[in-house]
Amino acid sequence: MSEVQTVDNMVTISIDGIEYKAKEGEYILNAARANDVFIPAICYLTRCSPTLACRICLVEADGKQVYSCNTKVKEGMEVTVDTPNILEERRAIMEVYDVNHPLQCGVCDKSGECELQNYTLEIGVDSQSYMIPDTKREATNWSSVLHYDPGLCIVCERCTTVCKDMIGDAAITTTKRGGSEVDKAYKESMPKDAYAMWNKLQKSVIAPSNGTGETNCSDCGECLAVCPVGALVSRDFVYQSNAWDLRRVPAVAAHSSDGAQIYYEVKPTSIADRSEKIYRVTNEWSFVSLDGSARFAYDFENRGATKDEAAFNAALEAFKKAETVRFNSMITNEEAMMLQTLKEKMGLKLYNPEVRAFQKFLGHYTDASGASLYSTDTDAIMKKSDFVISIGAALRNDSPALKYAFNNVQKLNKGAGLYFHPVGDTLIPTFGKTVEVFNHKVGLEEAALYLVLDLFANKDKLPADVKDYIESFKSTETRTVKEQVMKTVKEMVKNEETGEEEEVSKKVKETVEKEVTVTINGLVNLLGADSEKFDDALAKMLKKKEAFSMMIGEDLYFHDKAENLAKLVALVEATCDIDVVMTPPKSNALGVALICDLDDEATGYTIGYNENGDFRLSGLGDGDLDMPAMNQQEGTLTSMGKRVLPTNAALEYGGYELNDIMKALVDAPEETIEWTAMLPVAKGFKAVEFDSLPNAFTNDGRDNRGYRLDVSAEEVELPAVEKFDEDAVLEGDIAYRCNPARQFNDFTDKSHEIFEAFALYASPEKAESLGERAEVVFENGSITLDVVADAKIQGDIVKVPDFKSAQDVYGLFGDSRYQTVTLRKV
Ligand code: SF4
């Protein structure tokens, strides 16, 4: 299958008499923005559904007043942004927003970047025509990161909308405020949209949807990012800085492979201490949504490192006697290229277990498909897909971007979804009414892919043996079912007029039994669902669906049958109309997988780079030689979306870098970023200089950061796939290597706004049976952890995190993400 094409049909519209091209089906507001035309708008969020809360986006289209955020463009449409009536409405709306808004701009965290301030000035509100008694509204904390001040809230509903439509938690909602009623006399005297908006505004505030006063959500912070005023802010940022004092450094979120765009916002620590620190992370929220690690795990820098010459010389000696470098994915492409150069020039082994399994999987996939990389990405899925399938990923924990895409497809594209995973997650079924969850046994991931082939493959393209194998799971059964039929019965009725008895016919319902033949799909039952119910559900799910996509997760890379799974994925792409995205397991796993020839084991004297080793290079400040952390480095990262993205140093770093070691050991350029143009072209990288890489989105939301990897494709024969063993499943107590959401590595753990513990996560029932602390005994060792009940986990499988490298959890799990274990109360 080729790369997803997002070529749209275009129409011509005019705005204020000037002709523009616009995508067919686009809202007027988005079409205007894409063409650099400004229409005032407060409540609308690109990539979410319109809520019509603010009504300020009024325009005239073909002579009718409409809301530009929910009216679609049509060929030849004539749009006028400002008419006398619309200007009057907008002015009245802004006056209403300003009624009783507290006069605390001097200390408000949003001052200087507040949309209420901006629009009040833009629309020229210099007097107030309206008044109403105010009601006291107390500020409150909803979670460890969210602070809400309802007195500042303009009830635009951006926060609730982004949480529902994008993040998928739907953790906050509008609720009754108990405000004064708007004087009915205003109905006659003020513009009608402003009056309607004011009535709604007086009635509502925002609150956690579960009624507890606490959000118990993903703590992603996207709600506070989209808040146009100072109502919703990070608890940590309250009263810390004026917006205009902060310097924005464009960067890439360091901790997951989502490649999310961020700005580190920095300024001096204090009047006395002029060294800079990061005060917060912000994002272009119209085009990208962050997870909690991207937003809150920012203060992980290696502060105070100096050029320690003795440590540097010791490092050189260590490299000279080393056999292996052990490292992880918290490394730039340039550093990965340096390590690969060391391998080539000094014969060092490169050991990176979190990437090695992914690299092998990609290799098998390429052999089987002829394509150097998978065919789609999260942006394309959100824009186009209306049917998503997820296999082998704990979406909420592994890949926030894929979780958002899975949810967003349900909410915005009227989509449907299939979610295959052994660990139950209470959140996934809430994404949409047509989401089917298969909590299958561990080991049946091949069965999930065979079911996808069964449901979606063009059977003419499937090899005969695969077709026969799939059919072998089908059987028919004869069932006796009860059915209601209408039956005609005759009865004698007395004629009221003549008094005589007459025979009349009437229809009555009758229950009859009949025999039907039903087809049972053994694959569906094997995967833990009910074949008959699923058949009915699927028929509904497939209605009007056109664009299918599949998300593949880490469980498939760390799997005994990884090679067969990779071939099955290639077969799905070749025979079904389904585009595929794979989740690189950790931040720059895709970059490392493409750049480095990794080895299967570490031998001899080992240098650990942010990992265990005989000599440790560390960006965490706890090694034998300091290295810069990711927020102190310039370089590039390769994202799940197959983009090579530039990231910049937010903070100073005073110590040695990997390139200093390179310069001392082998031939190396003067600066780290000179390696950017040396990344391997044969693997899809481009020979371009770091400083020439673009780093922005276009106005219509296209990601124009860095560049896209070249993906090559060759014609190959369909892969020969193996059958699977239905009995090769794990039974008993099972541990799953899986981090809590927001925790990805030692660097997130170091950040002060990330609180999730290195603990054993279990469903509330399982946690109760385990008590406060438990020992998890593996074949080759054990680990003892506090037990944390996670209300979003269902079932008996427990989650063991891997984010602390010193614990070597990869060593305990080996080549699989699941292991049968013994769980002991401690
Ligand atoms: S932090 Fe994220 S999940 Fe929680 S309420 Fe805000 S947007 Fe929703």
Ligand code: SF4
């Ligand atoms: S908290 Fe902010 S984003 Fe949410 S409704 Fe109020 S003003 Fe809008």
Ligand code: FES
């Ligand atoms: S932006 Fe259209 S109603 Fe608010």
